Amino acid sequence: MNGWFAAAAGLSAFTCGLHVIVGGRIAARPLLAATDLGRIVKFTTYYCWHLVTIAIGALAVAFACSARAGAATDLAVFATVIAFLFAMWSLGMIAMFRLSLVQFCQWILFFPIGVLGLIGSLG
Template sequence: MHTGLIWAAAGLSALTFAVHTFVGGKFVARPLLADQSLPAASKWLNYYCWHITTLLLVAMTVGYIHAARTGAGVELVIFMGVCSAAFSVLSGAVAIKGGINPFRFPSTSLFASVALTTGLAFIF
């Protein structure tokens, strides 16, 4: 595992967290909470899922930092890289289903960059 690239994956995970929290909070979570037309269960379940993502991004950042600092956790790094690739594909698929350009969702490219960096860490 290339330590520098694992640090880069940690940084990209932290960036993804920041974009999710501060940009997404303003443009996604706030409008979701302000929407009066959604059924209450749908609205609050979506908000719950929003926070699951927040916690996941923190955990991924911590996991990558741990791996970069100790050199341990190869399986964890592989798992997080595979999850990042899956999240990127899912983001793109959801966007396409909604008739939206997949790259309009930051999650598509941000998770792809984490996955790519993780993959490169095992090549170099």
């Protein structure tokens, strides 16, 4: 059992739950209620929100499988890279569009997942 990957799996599952519950309330519901968006924009964005849900859930599964394997696997390395890419894209958007680090705090959830995955891969 790799404890670092297990921790990354748990944090990924927590992040997925947060995305569904809080993100559903502050992003998905208002998106669906918006009347000033065209159908293509609205439902493509809603579709993407669900793709993110699936991707975060897949991170949890990937890390859980790797934790059980007890060693760094290609799956764990892939999940680690994805977590870091999610964090970097969040920070990149914040910089590009001059957004608030606090209001757009997705990076703070994905960065620790990547760190846990990295430590697990090196150990």
